[in-house]
Amino acid sequence: MSELEEEYRLDYFEEEGFYRKQCPVTDAYFWTRDPDRETCGEPPADDYSFIDNPGFDEEYTLEEMREKFLSFFEEHGHERIEPYPVAANRWRDDVLLTQASIYDFQPLVTSGQTPPPANPLTISQPCIRMQDIDNVGKTGRHTMAFEMMAHHAFNAREEVGDEYAYSGEVYWKDETVELCDQFFESMGADVSEITYIEDPWVGGGNAGPAFEVLYRGAELATLVFMSMEQDPEGEYEMKDGNRYSPMDTYIVDTGYGLERWAWVSQGTATVYEAVYPDMIQFLKENAGVSMTDEEEELVHRAAKLSGYLDIDEVDDVYEARVGIADELGVDAEELTSLLRPLEDIYAIADHCRTLAYMFGDGIVPSNVGTGYLARMVLRRTKRLVDNVGVDAPLDELVDMQAERLDYQNRDTIRDIVRTEERKYRETLERGTRRVESLADEYADSDESIPLDDLVELYDSHGIQPDMVRDIAEARGATVDVPDNFYSLVADRHEGEGASEAAEEREERLADLPDTEKLYYDDQERTEFEAVVLDVIEREEGFDVVLDQTMFYPEGGGQPADHGTLSTDDATVQVTDVQIRDGVVLHRADADPGKGEFVRGQLDVERRRRLMRHHTATHVVGHAARRVLGDHVRQAGAQKGTDRARFDITHYERISREEVKRIEQVANDIVMQNLAVKQEWPDRHEAQEKYGFDLYQGGIPPGRNIRVITVGSDVQACGGTHVRRTGDIGAIKILTTEPVQDGIERIVFAAGDAAISATQATEDSLYEAASVLDVTPEDVPATAERFFTEWKDRGKTIDRLKSELAEARAAAETEEIDIDGTPAVVQRLDGDADELRATANAIVDEGKVAVLGSAAGGSAQFVVGVPDGVSINAGEVVGELAGRVGGGGGGPPDFAQGGGPDVDALDDVLEETPNVLRQVLDA
RNA sequence: GGGCCCAUAGCUCAGCGGCAGAGCACCUCCUUUGCAAGGAGGAAGCCCUGGGUUCAAAUCCCAGUGGGUCCA
Incomplete structure (x- = not known):
């Protein structure tokens, strides 16, 4: 069954007198000390036998059990590591939540690019698995939140030397199983009851042999020996159907479920009662x-x-x-x-x-x-x-x-929960009203509420179908929720998401050496000399590769430097700079010549502005944390020459008051003229000292990382910075806007850009003041007064128009007779409102009204008909409007229309009496 | 990151090319004085902003702004 059979034959099993057996129930191969044992120990082959019969010497709470585990492994040569956040997306972009302790070390440590914080190490890592959400509370053993206790060892094959960030073997399978055995023993477990089930592990492109460790029916640990990577040519085919081959690094990845251990020690009926x-x-x-x-x-x-x-x-x-x-x-x-x-x-x-x-x-x-x-x-x-x-x-x-x-940060947590609870309550209230009115609509009919409506209620308004049913049934409407409801919702989302174009690899670059980066040596320098190693012709311009450069390539939200490269004969303009695999590409408008010696000159003003905005970004971020709370983290940033935008996580809109306070705190930091320090410390030392908040803009690889310190703010950052905060000059927050729920964007300007931005705002104010002919201070009150007055005048005009209309209607007008009904046909060059009002006034006197206007560049008609007169106003208007090249319509008693042919208006009005008679006859 | 929905009186919403509406709240009067009191009258709208289509846009189209919601 297992192609890896040889992998599981450990010397340790041999020495300890283990037997390899196959379980008759699950068919799995397993190892045991008990010669009489037949089954593997896993349900359904075996039952939980620890309930009401604890499996260890003592009962342990979560805290006690965690400490027991960590100190055991400390005593056995492991260093204890502090847990990582449950939000794994803070250091990797392929997953959202931390689901296992090994997540902490993927991908940089497991691939060997970055050394582990200690080797070997032990940790108890909080994890969240959303997959189990439906089972929680019901199965007795599933929890969404849990701690995975673990010990890890990172090994690299002897023959690869020190190609990776760690080398040699710490320990491997025998020691891992032995440690597991010993830990069980230290807890007072009966080791003859332990079974080690062979169960190859596959996940995330890696694979390896693994044991599930069972005791009294409970799976208490998984011992994974990650040692293979996916490889179409590989010699092993694993259970996912892919082929795998051995890697240069091989890693001990264990997982001991803290909750399960506490549970087994207490022997309660469910895990929840123990936890x-x-x-x-x-x-x-x-x-x-x-x-x-x-x-x-x-x-x-x-x-x-x-x-x-x-x-x-x-x-x-x-x-x-x-x-x-x-x-x-x-x-x-x-x-x-x-x-x-x-x-x-x-x-x-x-x-x-x-x-x-x-x-x-x-x-x-x-x-x-x-x-x-x-x-x-x-x-x-x-x-x-x-x-x-x-x-x-x-x-x-x-x-x-x-x-x-x-x-x-318990206060912030409570605040977030309260805000979120309020939002949910509002959604529910909105939803309830919506469902109630929908239910009333269908309550009287025999129809049930249509499925489309149900899907829309859920997809667009967040109302669960169960809730719709409860409300609807209370109001006498029926609802059928099909079993495949959620797949119907999914259908609505089909076809979403665009495909990504594959990124092409540049082979030519692979042969070039990494460009030496002068921009970190002295961030104030703006001139340098270099040799042109290669020039690659592009569709637009040329990519120039130098042996060293002062030009900062676009990255970390900081745009590229601009400038020139000069030989003795020519000067080329650099308009963009990118970095690919360590090689800096200078996009130039001409070819400076391969092998030439060039002088590089940065666009100093541009660079200065970028540096000011970059340092200012750190300052604003720090100020935002001070004002809004410690949950604030960078969620993206883009610096520019005249403004920068900085996205932060925050659960509410930022108020004007808060903006002002952030601005004040930021400018305080500027005025204190603090030194901006650049260091390259060991990553783990830096992380230990400053915590995970170091990585606001992502996690850089490598043994050492570049750290920028501004006052008490410390961040891993690859950008260029001014020397002291005073060099920023000033910081002005321009706007804040919501980018998405939970993320607010702060747009600000630094230095002379802050002054320009402020001046632009003032210009608007002065212009408004000048239009209103008041001082800037009086603008708000005056605008308020003008707006109110403007609205009042609108009302007055409306009133006057209707009075005028009545007056016109009452005035001597040419009245004609349409088969006994009096009618008024009149040209009146007013807007639609005036025509309507006049027509209404005429109709109130019991007469048919036909009014024509040429105001506004087109011919317009309004026709009104009193009750009891069998003339269809819509038809009349249609006929009249047709004669001026347009159309029109409306209800039988009141209609309007028109057309572009203004010259024909008088003639049409002339013929109107005939039109009225025709329509009456019809 | 993507999809969908919404924006009209102080509040909750209807109207969906043709005169800007209802309920609640508000003001005045009458009736009544026991838990959402009744009756009559009244005031209250840049129908989110900017373009476009049209004889005509709150209504249709596009963009923006703001809010909601589902999915990865």
Whole structure:
């Protein structure tokens, strides 16, 4: 079965007298010390046997168990590492959340580009797995938030020498299994009950042999030996159908589920009771969930039974429950009604911990990325809380977990939860109203609410179909929610997302040496000398490659330098600079000649402005954190010569007051004229000293990283900076705008650009003041007064027009008779409002009105007909307008129309009486 | 990053090419004095902004601004 069979034959197993067996139930191969053992230990081959029968010497809480594990591995030569944030997208762009401890070291450490913080190391890494969200609370063992305890060793083959950031072997399979055994033993486990199941691991382009470690029916650890990478020519075919070949690096990747270990030590019926005892107690009391001793006993036995079953999906739970109820001799419905509230409470506890991790690690709710996931979890939690009748604010519940997890930013977390809860409540209120009016519309008819409406309610308004059904049924309307509802929603999203054009690799560049970067040596220098190594002709211009350069290539949100390259004979203009694989390409308008010696001269003014804006970006970022809170992080930045934009994570719109305070704090930093320091420290030392906030603009590779210090603000950054904050001159925030939910953009100008920007704003104000003929200070009040006055005049004009219309109607007008009905046909060059008003006044006197106007460059008619006269105004207008080359229409009693032929207007009015008679006859 | 929805009176919304509307709130009067009181009258709108189409745009099209929502 396993092509890797040889990989699993460890000396350690030999020495310890293990047997290799095949499980008759699961067909899996496994290793055990017990000669009589037949099954592999994993459900359904074996049951949970630790419930009510703890598997270790003592019971442990989460905190105790974590400490037990970490200190065990410390004593065995591992260095303890602080956990990383749960938001993995802060250091890698292929995933959103941290789902395993190895995520902390991908991709830079596992690929060997960057050394690990310690080797070997041990860590307990908080993780979030959204995949399990539906199972949480119901299966008894799934949690969305968990800690993966782990020990890792990073090895590189002896023969590759020091090509990678680590070399040689720390330890490999035998030692890993031995450590695992020893840890079990130190916990007082009966090692003869442990089984090591052979289970090759594949993931993320890597693969390797692995063991699942089972004890008393519970999978307590996974030992992965990552040693292969995907390779079409590879010698091993793995379970994903791809071929793999050995890598130069090979890594011990273990995972010990903290929650499972605590659970097994306590032997409670569900994992939740072992992990969240206090919170569950609180929620039960708050929601008034109480049970008799018999009920309590029943629930406990049911939970224990469901633990024996192999349940991986929620659907299975309800099927399984029927069987469980049968076995306990109770009604399935009755059992369900006892379990439901508990399931909700378990889920709430787990979700609150998830939220505490997310917000504690600086995730801000949003419509995109991790922020969206956080929003989904929060809304789900809110529904559960309401459903089970917990009467406590959500921010308090999340705070209970945040406190336990020892987060320092608890006030911000609560603030975020409250804001988010408010937004959700508003969405629900909006949704409820919308559904109610829709339900009323369909309540009287036999039709149910159409599926299209249901899909739209969910997709565009965030209203769950269940909620639609509840509201609609209360109002007597029917709703059918098809089972494939969510796939219908998905259909609406089909065809989204554009394909990306493959990036072409430049082979010619591969032969060129990395360009030496002079721009970090002295950021004030603007001239240099260099040799032209190569010139590549492009569609527009030439890419010049030098041996060294002062030109800063576009990167990190800082645009490229401009300038010139001169030989003795010629000067070429550099209009763009890019870097590809370490080679700097200078886009020039002419070919300076390969092998030539050139003098480079930067566009000094441009560079200065870029530097000021870049340093100012750090200052503004720091000021924003001070004013808005520690959750503020950079979400993108673009510097320019006359302004820069800086996107930050924040959960509300930034108020005018806050903008002013940020501006003040930023300019304070400028005035303090602090030194801007550039250093290249060891990455792990820097990270330990300054924390993860160092990486605002992404994580650079390498052993050492470039760090820029401005006052108390420290960031990894590759850009060019001024020497002291005073060199920025001034910082002016121009605007703030929302880029997406949870991300605000701050646009600002620095130095002379700040002055220009301020002047431009003032110009607008002075111009407005001059138009109003008042001082700038009086502009707001005057504008207000003028606007009010303007509105009043509009009303007055309307009133006068209707008075004028009445007067006109009452005046002596030529009246004609259309078969007994009096009619007025008149030319009146006014706008449509005047015509309408006059026509209405004439109609009020019981006469037919036909008015024509040539105002506004076109011929226009309005026709009004009093009640009881069988003339169709629309038809009349249609006929008249047709004669001036246009069209028109309207209801039978009042119509308007017109056309471009103004000259024909009088003739048409002349013929109008005949037209009226025709229409009457018709 | 992409899709979809929305913007009209203080609030909630209807109108969807042809005279700017309703309910609630507000003001005045009458009736009544027990929990969303009733009746009569009234005031209150740059129909988000800017273009376009049209004889005519709150209404249709495009762009912008603001808000909502779903998905990766």
